[in-house]
Amino acid sequence: ASAAAEKDVVVIGGGPGGYVAAIKAGQLGLSVACVEGRGTLGGTCLNVGCIPSKALLNSSHMYADAKHHFKNYGINVGEVSYDFSAIQKQKDTAVAGLTKGIEGLFKKNKVDYLKGWGKLVSGNEVEVAGLDGATTRLRAKNILIATGSEVTPLPGVPIDEEKIVSSTGALALKSVPREMVVIGAGYIGLEMGSVYQRLGAQVTVVEFLDNIVPTMDAEVRRAFHRSLEKQGLKFKMATKVTKGEVVDGRVKLTLEPAKGGAAESMECDVCLVSIGRRPFTKGLGLENVGVKTDSRGRVEIDSHFRTSVPSVYAIGDVVPGPMLAHKAEEDGVAAVEIMAGKHGHVNYATVPSICYTHPEVASVGMTEDEAKGKGHEVKVGKFPLMANSRARAVGDTDGMVKVVADKKTDKLLGVHIMGPNAGEMIHEAALALEYGASAEDIARTCHGHPTLSEAVKEAALAASFGKAIHM
């Protein structure tokens, strides 16, 4: 083992939680090292998550647009085709550029980058099994666990990453399957299902519950479900997959109604298992130092990101809360600010969530049902994109905005948007919520014309005054 080095902070994990925390620590003048075992920085998000999936969503959307919609705009392109390996290459180039970019940011912010797997040996010591074979011990005033999450396996359906794949395999398929079954109608299932459906696969999504994406506002979710069906995705709701095996290159699945009943079988070329992710703490040595986890394996923390061992903090996918990259980043910044004696804080009530399908679905704050469940008397304003001039001008009108506000005070409680660019549009609502705005505040804010964002203003008008202008 090489000589011990003393740091203010040692971050274990170089994903959006860990790498952002490390950069922030450097900016605050703390001495910091970041230990990452996968060989590249950026974690799940950059390497096998957010970024590669958005590259494939974009390419497949452009292809489907050219093939099915260009003629609506009077554009003739002749036969439209794609080169799947070139699509994959564009994705890989984007990922490689971004992960390298973080190495540059580490240098700029004086973050030591150790390539290897970290293990806690005490509340102030991390042992790193280097990818080069060397072992290093780091001493640290504080340790930040940012080891993220991994795919939740489905018993009876073993993942081989070629025929039965997780999101990682689905991002790296060598060809577009003819028939694909997606298990789980959550974010990954609907995003990756959309990619392959657009590229020509017949995609069937099997979901255990009665609804897709259970966390979405019920009304928006139903509109979204219809929209996906119109595009050609098929759904088998309230159904579970009990077995999956590869026979002669085909995947044979056994399905059962969720509530019990007769089994049926189904075949496909590729099956995607996307039933969620679970915290990743393998080999981390939590038990060596007494860092407590809950019944779902998540590292327990207090409101200051402190684990049961006071010098050890944890953030991101490995702790309870939404498994989102931007949430992990906010956690990382706040945790490091606290270590530096500042007042880091994350307002989880204003963390947006976005499904990057087409249309996109974005939301922030409470759904209507959630607000009612928390005892609010609510008023709701809705505005369909069919009545929005920009959506009409560009011929992309499938969607709506829904504003949920408190009936007595008009205080904004939640905003839900389905439509093209919903993921960009949601942030005025996030800001409004953060500032404690009323629905009237949004309704009285001048919005540029013609924009899709005017639909947010109109829905706020409907919530606050009971009437939108253009409806």
Ligand code: FAD
């Ligand atoms: P991770 O990104 O998982 O990073 C943890 C890192 O720690 C990993 O690189 C791992 O190798 C490393 N590590 C683990 N243990 C050790 C150890 N002992 N020593 C050293 N290193 C270790 N979120 C969004 O917000 N938007 C999206 O569009 C989105 N799309 C997604 C698409 C897919 C297909 C998937 C799978 C996820 C997506 N997510 C998205 C979720 C997002 O990727 C995660 O929420 C985010 O990456 C969590 O960040 P993290 O830093 O907590 O953990």
Ligand code: NAD
């Ligand atoms: P998810 O939790 O979003 O969805 C899982 C779905 O699978 C749920 O609808 C659930 O009811 C269903 N399910 C569970 N067990 C099942 C079973 N046995 N059979 C059939 N269906 C079953 O999980 P995911 O889609 O795997 O995504 C994992 C994580 O990654 C999520 O936390 C998500 O937030 C994150 N992610 C985010 C984005 C984004 O922000 N755009 C994109 C991809 C992934």
